[in-house]
Amino acid sequence: QSDEFHWENYLKETGSLGAPSECFRQSKVPPANEFKVGMKLEAHDPRNMTSICVATVVGITGARLRLRLDGSDNRNDFWRLVDSPDIQPIGTCEKEGDLLQPPLGYQMNASSWPMFLLRTLNGSEMAPATLFKKEPPKPPLNNFKVGMKLEAIDKKNPYMICPATIGDVKGDEIYITFDGWSGAFDYWCKYDCRDIFPVGWCRLTGDVLQPPGTQVPITKSIAKTQSSLPKAAPHSMPSPQKTAIILPTQQIRKSSRIKTPLHTS
Numbered sequence: 401q402s403d404e405f406h407w408e409n410y411l412k413e414t415g416s417l418g419a420p421s422e423c424f425r426q427s428k429v430p431p432a433n434e435f436k437v438g439m440k441l442e443a444h445d446p447r448n449m450t451s452i453c454v455a456t457v458v459g460i461t462g463a464r465l466r467l468r469l470d471g472s473d474n475r476n477d478f479w480r481l482v483d484s485p486d487i488q489p490i491g492t493c494e495k496e497g498d499l500l501q502p503p504l505g506y507q508m509n510a511s512s513w514p515m516f517l518l519r520t521l522n523g524s525e526m527a528p529a530t531l532f533k534k535e536p537p538k539p540p541l542n543n544f545k546v547g548m549k550l551e552a553i554d555k556k557n558p559y560m561i562c563p564a565t566i567g568d569v570k571g572d573e574i575y576i577t578f579d580g581w582s583g584a585f586d587y588w589c590k591y592d593c594r595d596i597f598p599v600g601w602c603r604l605t606g607d608v609l610q611p612p613g614t615q616v617p618i619t620k621s622i623a624k625t626q627s628s629l630p631k632a633a634p635h636s637m638p639s640p641q642k643t644a645i646i647l648p649t650q651q652i653r654k655s656s657r658i659k660t661p662l663h664t665s
C-alpha cells in the first residue's frame with residue numbers, strides 16, 4: 401500500500417524527527433480503553449466546565465471516548481482520553497457533596513431535570529471505576545523544538561488526529577501546525593496539553609491517524625543546513641516550515657482523503 405501514510409517514510413522524506421515521548425503529558429504506554437458504548441459516567445460540560453453532567457459513551461476511538469451529555473443533542477459530542485481528569489465514575493459528584501447538573505442547552509424544561517436524571521440513570525450501565533485511568537504527570541519543562549513532528553488533535557474537528565509540526569515555541573507555549581494544511585487549523589497550546597501525542601500514538605492505540613493535507617506542499621526540514629550557516633541572528637531565523645525545500649507532493653502521497661467525515665467544517 402504505497403499511498404498509505406507511514407511515519408517512518410515521512411520522517412525520512414521530510415528530514416525531520418518526532419518529538420521525544422518525554423516531551424508529552426501522555427503515558428509512555430497508552431492506557432487501555434476498556435469502556436463500552438452505552439456506558440454512563442460523569443463529565444465536565446465542555447461548554448461550561450464548572451458543571452458536572454451525566455454523559456454516555458457513544459463511541460470508542462483508540463484511547464479516547466466519544467461522549468454525549470444526557471439531555472443534550474447529538475451535535476455537541478466531545479472526545480476525552482480514558483485518563484482525562486474531566487471524566488469520573490457515576491457517584492463521584494454525590495460523594496463529594498456536589499449535584500449533577502443539566503447540560504448547557506438542556507433540551508427540556510429545567511423543572512423536569514430531577515426526574516430526567518433519575519430516569520436516565522435507572523437501569524443504565526455505569527462505567528466501573530477501574531476503567532478510569534490516572535492522568536500522567538506534567539513533564540517538568542517544555543522541551544519541544546521547532547520542526548519536531550507529532551500527532552495532534554485538530555481542535556476544529558476534534559475527532560481527527562493528524563500529523564503536525566512544532567511551528568514555534570514561546571515559554572510554556574508551543575505552536576501546532578498541521579502538515580499539508582494552510583494554517584487555518586493551527587493553534588497555540590501549553591506544552592503539557594492533552595491533545596498532542598508522540599509519533600506512533602495512533603498506531604499503538606488503534607486510533608485513526610489522518611494523512612497530511614494536500615492544500616500546501618509538504619516541506620523538507622532544513623535543520624541540518626541551518627546549523628552550518630553563519631550564526632547571525634538566531635532569533636530571526638525563519639522556521640523550517642517556512643523556508644524549506646519543497647518536495648514533490650505526488651511522490652509522498654497520491655490519494656487518501658479524510659476517511660471519517662462525521663462532521664465537516
Ligand code: MLY
Pocket residue numbers: 554557560562578581585610663664665
Ligand atoms: N471539513 C474540513 C476538514 C479539515 C480538516 C483539517 N485538519 C485535518 C487539519 C475540510 O475538509 O476542509
